[in-house]
Amino acid sequence: MTRRLKLGMVGGGEGAFIGAVHRIAARLDDDFELVAGALSSDAARAQSSADAIGLARSYADWREMAREEGVRADGIDAVAIVTPNHLHAPMAHAFMAAGIHVICDKPLAVSLDEGRALAQHARDANVVFALTHTYSGYPLVRHAREMVAAGELGEVRVVQVEYAQDWLAHPIEQGGADGRNRQASWRTDPALAGPAGCLGDIGTHAYQLAAFVGGMEPVAVAAELHTFVPGRRIDDHVQAMLRYANGARGMLWASQVASGAENALRLRVFGAKAGLAFDQEAPNELWFTPQGGEAQRLTRGRVTGAAAAHATRVPPGHPEGYLEAFAQLYRDAAAQIRARDMGVPPPPESTLLTTVDDGVAGLRFIEAVLASSAADGAWRALG
Amino acid sequence: MTRRLKLGMVGGGEGAFIGAVHRIAARLDDDFELVAGALSSDAARAQSSADAIGLARSYADWREMAREEGVRADGIDAVAIVTPNHLHAPMAHAFMAAGIHVICDKPLAVSLDEGRALAQHARDANVVFALTHTYSGYPLVRHAREMVAAGELGEVRVVQVEYAQDWLAHPIEQGGADGRNRQASWRTDPALAGPAGCLGDIGTHAYQLAAFVGGMEPVAVAAELHTFVPGRRIDDHVQAMLRYANGARGMLWASQVASGAENALRLRVFGAKAGLAFDQEAPNELWFTPQGGEAQRLTRGRVTGAAAAHATRVPPGHPEGYLEAFAQLYRDAAAQIRARDMGVPPPPESTLLTTVDDGVAGLRFIEAVLASSAADGAWRALG
Amino acid sequence: MTRRLKLGMVGGGEGAFIGAVHRIAARLDDDFELVAGALSSDAARAQSSADAIGLARSYADWREMAREEGVRADGIDAVAIVTPNHLHAPMAHAFMAAGIHVICDKPLAVSLDEGRALAQHARDANVVFALTHTYSGYPLVRHAREMVAAGELGEVRVVQVEYAQDWLAHPIEQGGADGRNRQASWRTDPALAGPAGCLGDIGTHAYQLAAFVGGMEPVAVAAELHTFVPGRRIDDHVQAMLRYANGARGMLWASQVASGAENALRLRVFGAKAGLAFDQEAPNELWFTPQGGEAQRLTRGRVTGAAAAHATRVPPGHPEGYLEAFAQLYRDAAAQIRARDMGVPPPPESTLLTTVDDGVAGLRFIEAVLASSAADGAWRALG
Amino acid sequence: MTRRLKLGMVGGGEGAFIGAVHRIAARLDDDFELVAGALSSDAARAQSSADAIGLARSYADWREMAREEGVRADGIDAVAIVTPNHLHAPMAHAFMAAGIHVICDKPLAVSLDEGRALAQHARDANVVFALTHTYSGYPLVRHAREMVAAGELGEVRVVQVEYAQDWLAHPIEQGGADGRNRQASWRTDPALAGPAGCLGDIGTHAYQLAAFVGGMEPVAVAAELHTFVPGRRIDDHVQAMLRYANGARGMLWASQVASGAENALRLRVFGAKAGLAFDQEAPNELWFTPQGGEAQRLTRGRVTGAAAAHATRVPPGHPEGYLEAFAQLYRDAAAQIRARDMGVPPPPESTLLTTVDDGVAGLRFIEAVLASSAADGAWRALG
Structure with a gap:
């Protein structure tokens, strides 16, 4: 061992x-x-x-x-x-x-x-510098990426990604019957969280998921940040339109005031030949629909494909979840660390691990959104 | 009779x-x-x-x-x-x-x-001038409107509406093995359809649904039209951000190239207290989720409320569909016509019928989107 | 015309x-x-x-x-x-x-x-003697039958059918604040309804749907009727096991006291090669899953096949419902009546209409269930 | 620590x-x-x-x-x-x-x-003797049990439980291109598996889940075992009807030849006041529907209740799965072992752990099913 x-x-x-x-x-x-x-x-x-x-x-x-x-x-x-x-x-x-x-x-x-x-x-x-974009540890997220890369969707045309939560719908960082919520406090404090609130906390997850699966980053963004909760010092809502180099278009929505939403990170990618849909809250299934055709429910364990197989522990119908996705990042990091320490290339299956470079991409997105929003939604190129 | x-x-x-x-x-x-x-x-x-x-x-x-x-x-x-x-x-x-x-x-x-x-x-x-925004004939769309108006969501903060189809993903208006598709031909010909393609054909439905349920129209829009299919003379894709007078924000997406989508008109409205979601392809259910709470599946026939009852023909669990929603417009139009001809006010339950004024609102939206898109997505006020 | x-x-x-x-x-x-x-x-x-x-x-x-x-x-x-x-x-x-x-x-x-x-x-x-087994008018029920007949499931092994409602969970036929419920009164009165309560009212629908799609009737049944509501003079709950001539096995459950159920008629058929599932409350989709494979969501309007096409009025994504299924029976009856009156064979596509012979089959089932239940669940052959 | x-x-x-x-x-x-x-x-x-x-x-x-x-x-x-x-x-x-x-x-x-x-x-x-009925480790299974025990469903009337798989639809234990499947081999060998095949392997899970949530075991069963796959020496299909002491009725179906099914363990319990439904493949949600009312989607993390809270690791919307349910048994076993070794009573929250007594109950069920099936489905009392 x-x-x-x-x-x-x-x-x-x-x-x-x-x-x-x-x-x-x-x-x-x-x-x-x-x-x-x-x-x-x-x-x-x-x-x-x-x-x-x-x-x-x-x-x-x-x-x-x-x-x-x-x-x-x-x-x-x-x-x-x-x-x-x-x-x-x-x-x-x-x-x-x-x-x-x-x-x-x-x-x-x-x-x-x-x-x-x-x-x-x-x-x-x-x-090795791993960045914990947990959701890219899901087997079916990796499978989706593989399908896009293999051309199963055709040229990508449309990206729709969203991440909705509701836990910041009220000013829980400002105290209340239960006192100040610690998680909320630092996340809404620019001195600790940085200039991006909802944008940094979950908007970057949405951005990364779309880039990871779609295999491309946008070249420009037109965005609007908003703060719904009075007294909050940072955004709690993000809406953005995206343009890609190949002509594709996209939208990104992230909100922490979407009443009723738990942790609703959802991605849809539409290509000239087919579309894909993934919902983080139901991570054991991935929907694939050919243009004009019938939806197929691809399931973890039943899909064939190296990327998904590498990230899977138990058979189909035995749900894996968030902790397993997170563990996948650790497993891949371990493989990379061992390889690095031995001076050999990392095992190919470990290279879907998100890294410092994904972090830089996320920060490029944050800065472009901040700039666009400050310019009343004018399009801004990504660094 | x-x-x-x-x-x-x-x-x-x-x-x-x-x-x-x-x-x-x-x-x-x-x-x-x-x-x-x-x-x-x-x-x-x-x-x-x-x-x-x-x-x-x-x-x-x-x-x-x-x-x-x-x-x-x-x-x-x-x-x-x-x-x-x-x-x-x-x-x-x-x-x-x-x-x-x-x-x-x-x-x-x-x-x-x-x-x-x-x-x-x-x-x-x-x-009487009825405009056939079919989807506002669904009992649960009317119920949703009633819930918003009654304050069950609290102040409306976020509107997310989308209408995705895939039947124009390829240039079927330009001919092919089966000849030119007649439905596609006129819809993609500006001389017959007007300057708005996807925007006019389904974007207006999405816009109307959001306005109908949310009880408010946006004051400004930042939008981008796009044409994915080569040779097409009109937009087949619309993305837009919305601002409302009360500070609410919204996004509207309409696409006729979303591979896999059939007739996917979906609306979500989030207020300070709760959220609502409706999917036209499953029109016998409406989802209501309080902030921090559990989703409730409201169903046609089981919801109480005058608006839904008026538009319902068969008991819960016996699905009604598109034709019944369409019939509802005719039924309401009949009631209004009879009242008009008798010189009396229309029955209150018939007044949710969409009319020429809803059509004018749709055209205001179309013109603002065209203007914003022409101005590289700059915000434009709605007429 | x-x-x-x-x-x-x-x-x-x-x-x-x-x-x-x-x-x-x-x-x-x-x-x-x-x-x-x-x-x-x-x-x-x-x-x-x-x-x-x-x-x-x-x-x-x-x-x-x-x-x-x-x-x-x-x-x-x-x-x-x-x-x-x-x-x-x-x-x-x-x-x-x-x-x-x-x-x-x-x-x-x-x-x-x-x-x-x-x-x-x-x-x-x-x-012409048409019997209104409404649910066999759904396009996708007819498509399911066609798929089974075409061997797409392989030899049928297992049939699971159920029909659950909850409107008789309490003795509403005995009166209450709103008086006696008329629908409930005659359905629970053996003099008007016959000896079978839930069994006759909805059990026969479940039986017919399974026979219609599966293309075969059971040869024997072991059943138990039960009455949950005190004072009710007739069964409100049916459970039965089925045997088919080809060795297939099945279960049928019908209940009018299943708290929460609206009109939940559901059929699953499993063959050696694939399985099918249909839910009357979502009649615009049919699920097909090959053994070891991925589920496919077949939709009304997108499935090809003569039987479904004949029973379809509007495009995919525009839901049809219960009234359209019912109308299909009238449409087919009209075609058969015209043919009969002209002395010609009925159009083939009209021949899926349920008739007096389906009614006789339902009564054979009723009598076998009554006999089995009276014999403490012993297997009884179907007439 | x-x-x-x-x-x-x-x-x-x-x-x-x-x-x-x-x-x-x-x-x-x-x-x-x-x-x-x-x-x-x-x-x-x-x-x-x-x-x-x-x-x-x-x-x-x-x-x-x-x-x-x-x-x-x-x-x-x-x-x-x-x-x-x-x-x-x-x-x-x-x-x-x-x-x-x-x-x-x-x-x-x-x-x-x-x-x-x-x-x-x-x-x-x-x-301490823990038996790994994994599915009773799910937070929402424990919550369901708590709801039934608290009377939220009223008197339990109907239990419907099923466990469908398709991996034994063909004789993979007898070899093939990939050689004999090891998992299949011992499970279909009476010398290793005992006299119950599908019945022992998954039928007991279904039985235990129903008993755990419903808070009661049946008093009698009428059952039929069947073997669909030629050459198989043991049952691969179970159907059974159940009677409970309080007059409730139930059905249990377990199959390993249900083409398309992955690991479809599902339980529904209907009481005089409300019904519950749980699907092991979507274990982060539990459906609760009052008689005549609207379905509520209870979610792991949002439900309050001590039993679910004890078995939960991450917030709502962050799916937990099969491994976490399994881990819960280990966690509870650890708590009981520590208490036993210290000679103190186990922590109350650990006592939902399934034990040797649940195993005995499962064997009582197996023997009654074997006896009933051998007697052509006659009712047999449970041990």
Whole structure:
């Protein structure tokens, strides 16, 4: 058996939903063991969080952690960065400087310049830098990408992508009967989240999914950001029109005030020959409809195709979900890290892992949307 | 029993899909009997079409029909205009001038000026002018409107409407193995369809549905028309962003090249308290989801509410469809015509019938979209 | 144009849901005009019902109607019998004796002997005898039958059919705040409905649908009837296991106390090569899934095949429903009546019309279920 | 942190799908670490399987493993038994005799007598004996049970449960292009699977799900087993009718030849007030419909209720699946094992874990079905 990789984590202490998700995902396929962490910026909380999960080495300070783990003989192979956005860049730089591979939450950073510097550093330091665009870990998302690339849709003409939630429909970041919602607080604070609210939090997921499956990024965007909730300091609604180099057209909608929506990330791609539809909330099926023809419900486990097979654990009809998609990123990161450490090319099936370059693309999109919205929706080229 | 109204028809001869639909719709609730027609601009075809359906009075020329029917003692009460768009205005004027009520296909006309003149004429002539926005005849569309108006969604924030088809994904208007498709030919010919292709044909349906249910029209639009099929002289794809006076935002997408789509008109409205979703292809259900809550599947026949009850014929679980929605417009038109002829106000439940004023609103939308698209997507106010 | 046939109706007066349905169905395709009726056994109600719909000839007594219409020069071609079950046989005999074709509600009669006599009389009198198993009028039900017959499923192995409603979950026939429910009253009264309650009312629909699509009737049944509602004099729940001559197995479930169900008639047929599924509440789609393969959503309008095309009025994506399925029976009956009156064979596409023989088959099923249930579920052969 | 429990595994070597599933499930919530195994009855395969997953202690013989692990200071706390059915009993007895807790695949054993002896032994040995009825680990299955128990459906009247697969539609156990399917081979061999084929493999899952949610077991069953595939030595199809003590009625259908079905386990329960429906292939939603009312789509994460909350890891709209349900059993087993070892009662939320007693109930059902089928479907009481 290949040895388990040693993983560290920054952020993700008690009360932080995403930390537990990362830990399950890292563990699910048995490629990583979590051995070190700086789980909170609050020293006491960091220690109690580490104790709660039986963590071997707990640090009060992430800078110290990067330094020490970089020099220990049994130091971590990779670090998971699961903090508010503004810390992604400094943390990632510190761990890369220590020769440690990085698995980082999205959005990559709070500006395109920051993102580009990270990409450059990753190349210079020769580390693997995975970005957790979870939804690209779904087998059928990868299968959809493969179908588009194989020309099964014909030339792509239309992209429709949307990501709707409703949990920010009211000002829960401003307190209430239950106090301030921690998740909402940092996500709606520009100092922590960066200049993009809904746009950065879920709009980038929608953008990435469309680019990943469609196999192309738009060349220009006309967009409008909006804030529905009084007192909120950041956008909670994004609408945008897209133009692609091949003449395709698209629309992107992201909203955190769409009453009734849970986590409704949906993509449709229409080509000259056929269309595809994927709904993140029903990830074990993918709809394919030829022009003028009948819809086919492709299912995880029954579709043939290398990409989907690689990301599948259980037979058809045994649903996989969000945690398995997340675990897929960890599994692919592990494969890439092992290859990198051995100085060999990564296994081809691991290369659908989203990376720092996808993060840079997301930041290009964010900046173009911000610019277009500021210019009353005028078309803006993507960096 | 109230007597059956006498109906005439212009257009709708052999090979014209919509003519048969109108005839079924007019007959379904037994309010009309078809007695006269000028079913084709081709005299021979007009006669053979009339013979095929056993029509009492067949005219070779619609002008003559308007004149004669206007003076006969047993002349028609109303005329159904089911021709290409460019003829709507001259025909409707002729019949209104003869004191005959009008039931007209959409879009109302080929320009906003034409539309306004029709609306003025209808008021001056004191005739009922129904416009066949079929989808507003569905019981659950009317129920949705009622729910929004009653405040069940709270303040409306987001409108998402789309209408996707795929039958024009290829240049079937330019001929092929089966010859030129007649439906496609006139719809893609600006001389017959007017300057708006997909925009006029189905974009106006989407626009009307959103306005009807949401109870409000946008104040500005930023739009982009596109033509995907080489050689086509008119748009086959519309994407638009919408702004409403109350701060709401919206998106409208209409496409006739969306491979796989049949007749996919879908509306979602999100308010501060709840969201609604309706899919024309599953018209016996309406989805209502409170913010943070569970989706409820409201069904035709089980929902209580006067508007839906009025438009329902059979019990829950016995699906009604497109023809029943269309018939509802005829039923409401009949009620209004009888009231008008008696000089009394129309029954309140008949007043959801779409009229010449909805047609003018559609033309306002068309002109704003054309203007915005010509200005590279700059926001344009709606007339 | 072929002339409209003259239709009479027995039963279906004010307050009888099914009378209005028959009238719409008869009118929808313009093959019939309703000219005579004995709409109620109550003379005053018969007259007021006739007046309400502008009926030309109203009779107080159906025997008189049969006699007079049989001898008038302009007498009715066919009669629709839409009364409680116990009257089907005497009425149908009377009209057949007068040389009048019959369109009769199901179940055909209240005993198998009665049913066999009707079938014999229909043959002797050389009249068309249509039985309104509405659901076999759906285009996709006919398409499903065609697919099975063409061997697309391989040898049929398993049949699963069910029909669930909830409107009799409580004793609404016994009165309440709104008084006794008329529909429920006669359906739960053995003197009017016959010995089979839920079994006769909807169990026969389920049975017929399975036989129609599967192309075979079971040879034996093991069944249990049950009455859940206290005080009810007739079954409101049926469960049965089926055996077929080719070794296939099946289950049938019908319930009128299935809380939440509207009109949930569903059929699944599994063969050695593929399976089919149809849901009456979504009649514009049919699911076909090859063994080990992906589900295909076949849609009305897109499926090719003569049977479906014959029963289709509007394009794909424009939903047809229950009334159109019902109208299909009238359309096919009209075609058969015209052919019979001309002494020629009926058009092949009209021959999927359900007839008196389907009614006899339903009564065979009823008697076998009653016998099995009385014998504590022992297997009983079908007549 | 509570310490990780030490887990052993018997069976589950290379090529055995269910072994990997157990390992992921055991690992997912970090309650267990796998340290020992006898992964195959073939010594070489046992060793290579152990090597492939980095197992600390590999045994060639499970009897030796039970003995040694029972006396080691660092011996396993629990053993997962993931072998063909005929080995469950001897293995479980051996590990219980060594004081080791048991997590065993279903069906519990190959006869009711065997099952009863296991239950008695578990009580005598004071060990936790978990049976992996995976589907009862779904949050919404537990929620459904809670709703029924709380009376939200009223008195339960009707239970409809089914489990359809199609992977045994052809004789894949008898070889073919790809050789004999290993999974199919033992499942269709009475010497390994016991006398019940489809009945034991998936029929027991369906039975258990209905009993778990409905809160009651039937008192009698009338059943018919059938074998469709020529040469198969065991049933591949089960149909049964059920009677409950409170007068409720039910049907159970299980098939492994239902062409097109993947893993279609579905349960519907109807009470006097409302109905529930759950589909294992869409486990993040549960449908609740009041009599005469509108369906509500309850979702994992949004439903409130202690049972569902306990079994939920990620927020609404982030799908959980089969592996998470399986992990829930491991999590609950861990909680019970820790409590047992400490001599305290198990945490209440862990007590929905399915146990040896559920296994005995399943065997009672199997024996009654076998008896009824052998008696041509006569009703047979459950043990």
